[in-house]
């Protein structure tokens with residue numbers, strides 16, 4: 108296939124195993140986001156793909172050719188890492204042009220290619236500037252332009268928006284997918300920010316402890332997380348995780364019998380804050396809660412509540428709805444649809460009903 112295929116990659120250092128049995132594939136023109144906590148092996152995985160580090164086991168194939176032992180420069184892999192790594196004594200133009208200069212590209216072609224990518228990334232007006240004269244966002248785009256201009260088959264982006272301000276990050280989240288697709292590379296995009304992964308990734312690999320814990324579409328990772336940890340990683344405010352007891356035909360949750368597929372043993376119930384409705388007046392079968400605080404978050408507000416047994420519960424509501432709750436503590440009633448309850452095994456954290464992957 109055209110693109111990148113990683114099969115059963117493992118890697119360890121003296122300090123212990125870092126990657127275990129990592130397999131994934133990225134088609135040409137596709138963006139795969141890798142999300143995971145700090146120190147989970149994301150950078151080591153990118154270095155293995157680029158040929159800067161050798162795996163202990165497993166293979167790296169690019170466009171159907173085994174590249175596990177190939178030299179970095181012969182792989183067709185481009186990289187843009189979070190620390191930019193621009194040549195300080197070259198201006199932006201020469202930095203971007205450097206992969207083409209190394210290939211002895213004729214100067215007309217070189218100018219044309221650098222100009223095209225710089226226009227697309229809106230840095231054509233700063234091509235004469237040295238890196239120290241560029242803002243962080245411009246440096247980041249210069250590094251990205253340098254990676255793109257070489258037209259790599261595989262493009263590795265390691266948290267490229269970490270150092271840019273919030274406004275530019277937002278703009279880039281919208282623009283990057285179109286730009287990256289126009290180069291038709293197989294893109295791996297590493298980030299710790301789940302929103303970025305959801306906005307940019309066609310598919311998402313959740314890496315935890317050196318293993319792929321989930322490999323799915325952004326929609327599935329959010330709606331059907333493989334485990335409690337994945338559910339916690341994706342969502343802001345975070346998912347409500349509540350103890351539940353298994354009863355006939357379902358579970359007891361917040362004092363209410365909820366029909367769910369039969370689960371045995373100890374379970375944890377997960378409810379996304381946006382799946383709760385909260386009412387100021389008593390509703391039939393509503394769960395009585397104490398409202399502790401209302402916190403505005405952009406156009407939505409988070410309600411902090413305590414459940415019948417003192418459970419901490421979060422809900423999100425629209426801005427105008429939030430205004431009705433006022434500021435003081437009060438009794439409210441909570442409701443939710445049974446189909447929105449996610450059930451996790453309390454011991455392993457795995458979601459009950461999640462297919463093995």
Ligand SMILES: Nc1ncnc2c1ncn2[C@@H]1O[C@H](COP(=O)(O)OP(=O)(O)OP(=O)(O)O)[C@@H](O)[C@H]1O
Nearest residue numbers: 120121122125144145146147148149150151152299
């Ligand atoms: N050359 C090396 N020698 C020994 N240990 C290493 C080496 N490179 C990485 N490690 C270890 O491997 C683990 C994973 O590191 P890695 O940089 O891949 O994490 P990461 O997921 O990219 O983290 P972050 O999100 O913070 O960048 C860490 O515990 C790190 O200390």
